[in-house]
Amino acid sequence: MTTVGFIGLGIMGGPMAANLVDAGFDVVGHNRGRAAVDALVARGGRAAGTVAGAVRDADILITMLPDSPDVEAVVLGNDGVLEHARPGLLLIDMSTIRPDVARALSAAGADAGVRVLDAPVSGGEPAAVEGSLSIMVGGDTADVEAARPVLETLGQTIVHVGPAGAGQTVKAANQLMVAGNIQLLAEAIVFLDAHGVDAEAAIKVLGGGLAGSTVLNRKAAGMLRREYTPGFRLALHHKDLGIVSAAAREAGVVTPLGAVVAQLVAAMVARGDGGLDHSGLLKLTEELAGRPGTPRT
Incomplete structure (x- = not known):
């Protein structure tokens, strides 16, 4: 079973993580507010009290956070994703952030042996609940194909639009x-x-x-x-x-x-x-x- 770490269980991230659970993925969720984590656990997911806990055993990690500084802090910061990731981790950032930050995350990930995709979404909460999001993906072609089973659980239209930063x-x-x-x-x-x-x-x-x-x-x-x-x-x-x-x-x-x-x-x-x-x-x-x-x- 593929283990998916999921950081950011808000209006969009919560239903997206729940859809992954329903599709049979082993989902480990982390969120600043505990109620969203408890909701994921009730759905069949697992809880992580820290970023490290969500990353440690993950094959794929999804981040769904409000803004560029949030993603930078979680991924690049002390005790962050890159510090705890296993080599070969596939990091899919589905937040909406600046294209230049997405490119910087991809470069930092490459230095750490982590594959990074920027894959922001469109469709709002209804599409997140339905699993019908439109997902625009930037990154390496092979990494996009590796992510496709997860992305197809979350969205209906998944398009690889170019290299790192193109999705954003x-x-x-x-x-x-x-x-x-x-x-x-x-x-x-x-x-x-x-x-x-x-x-x-x-x-x-x-x-x-x-x-x-x-x-x-x-x-x-x-x-x-x-x-x-x-x-x-x-x-x-x-x-x-x-x-x-x-x-x-x-x-x-x-x-x-x-x-x-x-x-x-x-x-x-x-x-x-x-x-x-x-x-x-x-x-x-x-x-x-x-x-x-x-x-x-």
């Missing part, structure tokens, strides 16, 4: 597009409401045409109810758009529409709405239009 670059593009789609959906809902059109009926027909998207399918119903329970928090999307901005500057390209959405997201986080789902952009859009919305039942 594609994820940055994904987050740019998702933010833009959510903002335009929010503006469309406000526009429809202002004209007295049945927004639910309008969304149904829009979804069947060129305006249709996964964002519309997954987010519109909650937005019409003005329910912003986080599947993906605005604070995390704020972090991701910072990655986009930095990577775009590094490449010498401009993202004018993305920059506007990044400012709107930043404004929501600054005023204390970072814990809302990123579909909460509708809330700010309504306020800017002077039309606070009424939840639909």
Whole structure:
């Protein structure tokens, strides 16, 4: 049985680890909060009280952490992953971090005899629960193939997009597009409401045409109810758009529409709405239009 260490059992990592247990992997989970570890144990996994405990016997290790500094601390820090990894360990970082950090982790792993993939995901909590994530993978081809049984348990679309760091670059593009789609959906809902059109009926027909998207399918119903329970928090999307901005500057390209959405997201986080789902952009859009919305039942 393949032993998979899993570090980071949050909104995304928890259901992902549970799906690996259900698929028959021996999963050893570690998390800063004990409740998430207990939930994994109840599902059939095993608990690790430390990073070392999750790494020591692992054939494959997955990290699913909030930001670049978190991944760097867990992987490169004192008493971290590389310090305790067995030679040949396959480390799959599924967090969303800066592409340059992903490349640095790959280089450090190579020096330590650890194979490293950057494999960020898209689809949010529902896809994590369903095991239908889209996974964009950067790294060596042979390592991607070695990881495929695990990745196919977690996702429906797994694509090797290039060398180390490429997965994170594609994820940055994904987050740019998702933010833009959510903002335009929010503006469309406000526009429809202002004209007295049945927004639910309008969304149904829009979804069947060129305006249709996964964002519309997954987010519109909650937005019409003005329910912003986080599947993906605005604070995390704020972090991701910072990655986009930095990577775009590094490449010498401009993202004018993305920059506007990044400012709107930043404004929501600054005023204390970072814990809302990123579909909460509708809330700010309504306020800017002077039309606070009424939840639909």
